[in-house]
Amino acid sequence: MVNHCISHVKDADGLCSAALTIAARGGTFRLTDYDQLIDELDGIPKDATELVLCDLGTDPSRFEEFRNKMEELTRRLKVTYIDHHYLSAEMKGELERLGIHLVHDVDECSSMLTYSTFNRLLPAESSYLAIFGAVTDYMDSSPLAGKMMERFDRQFVLLESTLLSYAISNQAREIRYIEMLVESLSRMEMPHTIEGVSTFALRQAETVRKLAGEVGRKGSTLGKLAYMETEQSSTGNVAKLLLGAFNVQVGVSYRARSDGRVEMSLRCTSECKVHLGQTISEIAGRHGGNGGGHAKAAGASIPAQELLPVLREFEARL
Numbered sequence: 001m002v003n004h005c006i007s008h009v010k011d012a013d014g015l016c017s018a019a020l021t022i023a024a025r026g027g028t029f030r031l032t033d034y035d036q037l038i039d040e041l042d043g044i045p046k047d048a049t050e051l052v053l054c055d056l057g058t059d060p061s062r063f064e065e066f067r068n069k070m071e072e073l074t075r076r077l078k079v080t081y082i083d084h085h086y087l088s089a090e091m092k093g094e095l096e097r098l099g100i101h102l103v104h105d106v107d108e109c110s111s112m113l114t115y116s117t118f119n120r121l122l123p124a125e126s127s128y129l130a131i132f133g134a135v136t137d138y139m140d141s142s143p144l145a146g147k148m149m150e151r152f153d154r155q156f157v158l159l160e161s162t163l164l165s166y167a168i169s170n171q172a173r174e175i176r177y178i179e180m181l182v183e184s185l186s187r188m189e190m191p192h193t194i195e196g197v198s199t200f201a202l203r204q205a206e207t208v209r210k211l212a213g214e215v216g217r218k219g220s221t222l223g224k225l226a227y228m229e230t231e232q233s234s235t236g237n238v239a240k241l242l243l244g245a246f247n248v249q250v251g252v253s254y255r256a257r258s259d260g261r262v263e264m265s266l267r268c269t270s271e272c273k274v275h276l277g278q279t280i281s282e283i284a285g286r287h288g289g290n291g292g293g294h295a296k297a298a299g300a301s302i303p304a305q306e307l308l309p310v311l312r313e314f315e316a317r318l
């Protein structure tokens, strides 16, 4: 079997999922984001016989396209799809009918699911990668991760996962560096030993400190929601900081792209009762965009002029 892995480029969960897959199955990998997933599926190496797809939720509005692409791929590849983004029972059924090995659980992070899938092929220390993804995806109290955390030095796990995720945020535009992180992690190197990680993580800590002050000055509120434009590549950090600065239920940060669209991240507190991913997917879809994600962390891409209408509609649901 010649393996090819496609995983999420944006965070520690995606990188750790890729590293675990490579450690277990070898082969090649590519990192991508939700909106480029379909294009990425066209670039799978010709000699690959196995595809492992991790941490990449499919946008419901493009599910049909995704399903069709998968149907074509399952004719020549053994496909394993490991994910924790919401999928309806119907969508799951459709994928399984294509012969895809679907590992799906919205209560665990993707790296924990990847670890469980390939457990027998992995060295003992690979459980660290599973827990790093869980911590940075806020899923370390989930059934599997919670149990695993009891057997670790908690401070060590928190330190290593934060070093990793801060270094990723800081170097988000340097894809070669991000790929090098996956290669190092797949050799079971701990983040603090990987070149550049501690330096970039500390730089990011300073960025976060400055940002915390900045969001209070630059953010605006709209009812129970606060929003702000940012140049930061990790828009999720900014969305989170808005929650504290304005004491609101939902924080939305957005970044203008050169193609006339804005890329937005949404985060919320436990007071927020709507599912962020499902709600933004539905609203963005009606405004010429697309989006999705989890209950408490989601993202979308929409035409720039639709920003305020989308935010107003979202706030009305709160």
Ligand SMILES: [Mn+2]
Pocket: 013, 014, 055, 084, 109, 110, 137
């Ligand atoms: Mn994830």
